[in-house]
Amino acid sequence: MSSSIRTLARRAALVAATGAAAVVLAACGGDGAGGAADHGDAGSHGPTGTPSATGAHNPQDVTFAQGMIPHHRQALEMARLAGGRASSQAVKDLAGRIEKAQDPEIRTMTGWLKTWGEDVPPAGGGMDHSASGHSGMPGMMGDDDMAALEKLTGKAFDHQFLTLMVEHHEGAVEMARTEQSKGRYGPAKAMAGDIVTAQQAEIREMKQMMDAKS
Incomplete structure (x- = not known):
């Protein structure tokens, strides 16, 4: 054992x-x-x-963010008018999607500028961007256009909103394509690509809505 x-x-x-x-x-x-x-x-x-890879940026990236922030802000002002003035539910739905997409992009671009030590375009200045150099940006509405839009309701508002927003979107696409070709910062170029894709689709949608109403 x-x-x-x-x-x-x-x-x-x-x-x-x-x-x-x-x-x-x-x-x-x-x-x-x-x-x-x-x-x-x-x-x-x-x-x-x-x-x-994504940390480096160049002056074009700064220009893109500083320009697109007020451009988006104006789109949001236009979109927020639709809730109480548009007669078409499709127009109201489109305005809601624009607001949902562009508001977070404003916050993101604001964060980039702060990180880079660059100036963030001031908010609350109304639609007169001439003092801050934004009056020449593609697609931006002037004070007269915005004031006229605010006075409209119903089908007249729908038509003018779509007309102005198509022009506004086309300007944003132009700015985004410049960023795609000349920018350096990876996230900014990616956002520019998203803007081109989304807003081109919305341009087609708005033109179809306008054709259906004519």
């Missing part, structure tokens, strides 16, 4: 040693994988740990 007990004890010790070795090997393998992943992450961000 004592011989059997000694044999069982040796087997138990062997199993324990083998298990311990496996744990050590697994731990070493885990450290190696983690180290490789950490190194790869650091490599993708450059030697200083700062983003290198």
Whole structure:
């Protein structure tokens, strides 16, 4: 019996040693994988740990954000008029989608400018952008256009809203394409691509709505 007990004890010790070795090997393998992943992450961000692919920006990126913020703000002002003035539910739905899409983009671009140490276009200045250099941006409405739109209701509002918004969207697409071709900051170029895709689709939609009403 004592011989059997000694044999069982040796087997138990062997199993324990083998298990311990496996744990050590697994731990070493885990450290190696983690180290490789950490190194790869650091490599993708450059030697200083700062983003290198999307972090760099150029003057065009600043121009894009500083221009598109007031451009979007005007679109939001136009869209918010539709709730109490439009007669078409389709126009109201479109206005709601414009507001939902462009408001977050304004916040994102504002964050970029603050991070870059650049000026954020002031809000609440009305539609007169001449003082801040925005009057020449493609598609921007003048004070007279906005004042006239505010006075309309029903089908007259629907027609004028669609007419002005098509022009406004076409201006935004033009600005976004310039960013796509001349910008450097990855997220800004990606947003520009989203603007081109979304607003071109909305332009087609608005033109179809106008054709149906004519």
